């Protein structure tokens with residue numbers, strides 16, 4: 199392995215490799231509490247009995263995950279799944295401390311039926327865009343409650359993904375859908391204080407199969423301008439129609455100072471359910487290339503973005519699939535750090551696309567595992583976290 203690392207030093211330059219070793223260890227990648235449980239489809243969830251169920255069990259699993267991979271120093275929480283009120287939220291502090299991790303992004307759930315209050319099964323008609331004012335008000339209140347939970351747990355990131363949409367053209371005026379959303383969103387954004395961020399996530403479809411209230415990055419970007427400096431765009435890789443150039447979206451949102459975070463996953467036909475980098479590792483690489491280029495141009499530093507793995511684990515063991523996903527993200531990030539950006543700039547200026555593409559492929563085709571191993575060794579982590587997990591669990 200030392201020999202392979204020496205070869206990389208020689209080929210790319212020791213300074214470049216050293217930076218890659220250091221930065222891959224320190225890029226923050228958040229994991230979600232719900233990611234440790236087994237997901238499902240409309241046909242059902244195939245629980246095998248080994249999945250953590252309670253919030254405390256999920257936090258404990260995240261702590262083990264952090265010890266094995268070095269990632270997941272913060273865990274994303276989802277309310278009311280992880281707590282229904284302040285008393286329950288306060289109870290999360292102890293397991294977080296025991297697990298040696300902190301609360302990360304706080305996610306408002308506006309799609310689960312509540313036992314009490316106006317958010318009954320009527321929320322199938324919407325939350326912040328619901329035709330009834332009392333349901334819209336209750337939805338705004340839930341978001342503001344989530345801001346309280348965020349402060350209680352020492353986090354400063356609130357994520358809003360809106361399930362609102364329609365399933366038929368007569369169901370709701372698209373004008374009213376837009377107006378209601380903007381009114382409600384402003385009420386939430388006004389409750390934010392300095393250094394708190396609201397990330398606005400968009401998604402092309404589902405659960406609404408005809409229209410979605412925040413359907414694409416243009417809508418999310420507009421809303422984040424409307425909501426002010428605390429609001430930013432959250433890009434979820436799987437929330438685009440097929441063929442959309444996600445890295446181009448990233449460059450455009452980064453230029454406007456509005457990229458706040460990223461949800462990782464992969465997809466083949468639709469949505470966001472498969473393991474990150476399992477199908478389209480080159481896309482993941484191109485995304486990191488664009489993020490790094492943005493940082494080099496003086497826009498947002500890569501490590502200041504909120505990165506999270508947001509995928510559903512139906513078949514494989516969730517814990518193991520999260521480890522695979524982290525490794526795929528680390529691999530793509532390291533490869534993107536090996537790109538000869540100076541040479542790329544020259545080839546683009548010429549313009550001569552052939553060497554420009556060769557520069558990208560040269561980095562992408564490099565076996566970067568020696569860099570990952572060295573980085574893990576430096577931080578006292580198992581070199582192969584998945585094998586270690588199988589041997590010890």
Ligand SMILES: [Mn+2]
Pocket residue numbers: 399434461508
């Ligand atoms: Mn997401």
